[in-house]
Structures are given as C-alpha cells and as structure tokens.
Amino acid sequence: DVYVALVRSDADQCNSPANLNLLEDLQWRFEQLESVQNTFSLANGVKAVQRGLSEGYPKWSHVPQEQIAINGTTGSLPPGFINLDCSFTPLYVFLKDHKAATLAEVTQTLTEFDTELQSKETSMRVLPAAGNAGIEAAVNESIEQQQNTMLWVIYAVVFFMCLITFKNVWHVLAILMPLAMTSILCQVLMVWLDIGVKVSTLPVIALGVGIGVDYGVYIVARYVITKDMSIVLSNTGRIVAFTGIALAVSVGTWMFSAIQFQADMGYLLTFMFIWNMVGALFVIPCLLSFFNKKNDESS
Structure with missing residues (x-):
C-alpha cells in the first residue's frame, strides 16, 4: 500500500537544500509510525547518486548543501521525481496495511507538518495525496463527513412520506x-x-x-x-x-x-x-x- 504525499514549492526550488532537509524531516516523522514500513523521496535519490559518484563510500550518502552539487545529482535521477519547472516532487510512504486508522494516522502527520511549514519562511507545502492508499484516505474522509448527513436525509424522506400516507x-x-x-x-x-x-x-x-x-x-x-x-x-x-x-x-x-x-x-x-x-x-x-x-x- 503506497501513500504519496505531494510536495509543492516555488519554481526551481523543489531540490533546494532547505527543502530537501525539510523533506527528510517529514520522512523521519512518517518512519516513526508503526504502520509505516519505509519512505522514499527526492532526498533519497540525491543521496544515492551522491554516494554512487563517490565510489559507494557511505560517508557521502547525504544531501549536499550546495545547490550546484544537488543539480548535478538530480540530472542523474530517473523521470518522475520532479516536474518540468521543479515545483513538485512526490514523497512515497509504504504502509503495512490500508486500514482506516492507518490512513488517518498518516494523513494527520502530514497535516500537522504542513501546518508547521506555514509558520516558517519557506515556500514548501505538503499536500495529500496520491497512490492507492492516498485515494482511499480521501474516500474515507468523504465518507466520514457524509455518512451522518446521508442517514438524516434518508430518515427525513421516510418520515415525510409516511406522514403524508398515514397523517x-x-x-x-x-x-x-x-x-x-x-x-x-x-x-x-x-x-x-x-x-x-x-x-x-x-x-x-x-x-x-x-x-x-x-x-x-x-x-x-x-x-x-x-x-x-x-x-x-x-x-x-x-x-x-x-x-x-x-x-x-x-x-x-x-x-x-x-x-x-x-x-x-x-x-x-x-x-x-x-x-x-x-x-x-x-x-x-x-x-x-x-x-x-x-x-x-x-x-
């Protein structure tokens, strides 16, 4: 089950050092949840290329703090990590299951992190969600909001129709x-x-x-x-x-x-x-x- 968080930023800023550090912070928060098996994002790709260019030496498996070095690594990544103007990048969250409690926990973590971002000087925002688990989470939220309304409408219609019939x-x-x-x-x-x-x-x-x-x-x-x-x-x-x-x-x-x-x-x-x-x-x-x-x- 894959939950995909959509990370948005200003143009040409999705791979900035500050945004990649924030992305790693969000990944760490997701990985503290028992329902999360692993995460993967642009930051992981940058670190993997950085390590590969250094003959696989683990010490170089980190996010460079120089933009020119990051640009050199993102060019080696497969398509799908960034869009054309580098304003969107996905964060993949691999879940153990797709139970409602699991999806709610992941969505809450994402929402809390995005709320914290709004108080910081950054253009980065985290939006829910894609992937099969992300779509199920959105469906669950809609059902939770509408199920009581549906019941009230059904009983109201039945009440008035029976009242018209029996008076x-x-x-x-x-x-x-x-x-x-x-x-x-x-x-x-x-x-x-x-x-x-x-x-x-x-x-x-x-x-x-x-x-x-x-x-x-x-x-x-x-x-x-x-x-x-x-x-x-x-x-x-x-x-x-x-x-x-x-x-x-x-x-x-x-x-x-x-x-x-x-x-x-x-x-x-x-x-x-x-x-x-x-x-x-x-x-x-x-x-x-x-x-x-x-x-x-x-x-």
Missing part, C-alpha cells in the same frame, strides 16, 4: 423507531465483525432502511383498517415474516463467498432483514399500543 405522527414514529434501532445495531455489528465504513458498505444502511420500512408500512396500514392487532399479526404478520425470512436466507448465502465485498454484504443485509422483520412483528405493535394509551389518557 398521524405516532404511526410514523412507530415505523421509524425500529428502523433506527436496526441501523444502530448494524453499526455495532460492523464494529464486531471489523467491517469498515467504505463506499461498498455505506449504501447498506440506506438499503436496510428502504426495505425495512415496507414491513412497518404493511403492519401499520393493516392496523389502521382493522384496529385489531391480533388480526394484523395473524394475516399481514405472516406475510412480513415470510418475506423477511426469504430475503434473509437468500442473501445469507453470500456470507460464504470468497469475495470479501460479497461476504460483508451477506452479513449486513441478512442482519438488517431479520431485525427489520423482528421490529415490525414485535416492536411496532408494542409502540402502537403505547401510543394509543397515551392518546386515550390525553383525550
């Missing part, structure tokens, strides 16, 4: 509360199974809410007509139970897949289908009974 706030709350409980339990399950929130797992909660609300709508709609929960459960309840079990069994086979994404989907969807069914058959009747008693007492 009763208590009935809507009876539908939504089991869904909210299932969403919370699903996140607990993800922690227990060590399944991270990522692009592939983020829509699962939305899918669970979208399918789970159907069970509640069936129960409440039937209850509004009959006003008898025993009739609702003996008729509509059987249909809800059959649908929930059929969906759970069908997607449950995904848990045995060798593809990690499909296995994760199998665990999460099976859990949400089962718990949404349980919520519709047991929690919603209790909530409707409770809300009806409250309405009777208030009236």
Whole structure:
C-alpha cells in the first residue's frame, strides 16, 4: 500500500537544500509510525547518486548543501521525481496495511507538518495525496463527513412520506423507531465483525432502511383498517415474516463467498432483514399500543 504525499514549492526550488532537509524531516516523522514500513523521496535519490559518484563510500550518502552539487545529482535521477519547472516532487510512504486508522494516522502527520511549514519562511507545502492508499484516505474522509448527513436525509424522506400516507405522527414514529434501532445495531455489528465504513458498505444502511420500512408500512396500514392487532399479526404478520425470512436466507448465502465485498454484504443485509422483520412483528405493535394509551389518557 503506497501513500504519496505531494510536495509543492516555488519554481526551481523543489531540490533546494532547505527543502530537501525539510523533506527528510517529514520522512523521519512518517518512519516513526508503526504502520509505516519505509519512505522514499527526492532526498533519497540525491543521496544515492551522491554516494554512487563517490565510489559507494557511505560517508557521502547525504544531501549536499550546495545547490550546484544537488543539480548535478538530480540530472542523474530517473523521470518522475520532479516536474518540468521543479515545483513538485512526490514523497512515497509504504504502509503495512490500508486500514482506516492507518490512513488517518498518516494523513494527520502530514497535516500537522504542513501546518508547521506555514509558520516558517519557506515556500514548501505538503499536500495529500496520491497512490492507492492516498485515494482511499480521501474516500474515507468523504465518507466520514457524509455518512451522518446521508442517514438524516434518508430518515427525513421516510418520515415525510409516511406522514403524508398515514397523517398521524405516532404511526410514523412507530415505523421509524425500529428502523433506527436496526441501523444502530448494524453499526455495532460492523464494529464486531471489523467491517469498515467504505463506499461498498455505506449504501447498506440506506438499503436496510428502504426495505425495512415496507414491513412497518404493511403492519401499520393493516392496523389502521382493522384496529385489531391480533388480526394484523395473524394475516399481514405472516406475510412480513415470510418475506423477511426469504430475503434473509437468500442473501445469507453470500456470507460464504470468497469475495470479501460479497461476504460483508451477506452479513449486513441478512442482519438488517431479520431485525427489520423482528421490529415490525414485535416492536411496532408494542409502540402502537403505547401510543394509543397515551392518546386515550390525553383525550
């Protein structure tokens, strides 16, 4: 897993002695992290050429402090270390894994170093990030920022659509509360199974809410007509139970897949289908009974 930090400076300054010293400082900070295996940058290339020009003598494996000497070494480096006007150079950070905690730790180290640079008299700035790990880090940040917003929007849409349908706030709350409980339990399950929130797992909660609300709508709609929960459960309840079990069994086979994404989907969807069914058959009747008693007492 490679995390590539982008080091920016003024034109013709990416290989200045001061900037290369700062680059080595940043590399040292990265290498102090347990999740980092190694780093490589323009400074390493300059030191390698400098040592090679001195018959491999280790003493000369250092960054020269004279610009003319550095220019002589950078000309021997392969392409990709600097751009045409020498204003960008990459810093490669090789990671042990690409877990969210690892990527967050590396990004935090980079951000803290760039903040320190802003208080110094240098044009050097460190920007995140490229490489497969850098892209995953950016995706993780976006997901972390948007996942709560997504949930609020989903529940708001479901709330207003159910309110338009039933025109009763208590009935809507009876539908939504089991869904909210299932969403919370699903996140607990993800922690227990060590399944991270990522692009592939983020829509699962939305899918669970979208399918789970159907069970509640069936129960409440039937209850509004009959006003008898025993009739609702003996008729509509059987249909809800059959649908929930059929969906759970069908997607449950995904848990045995060798593809990690499909296995994760199998665990999460099976859990949400089962718990949404349980919520519709047991929690919603209790909530409707409770809300009806409250309405009777208030009236």
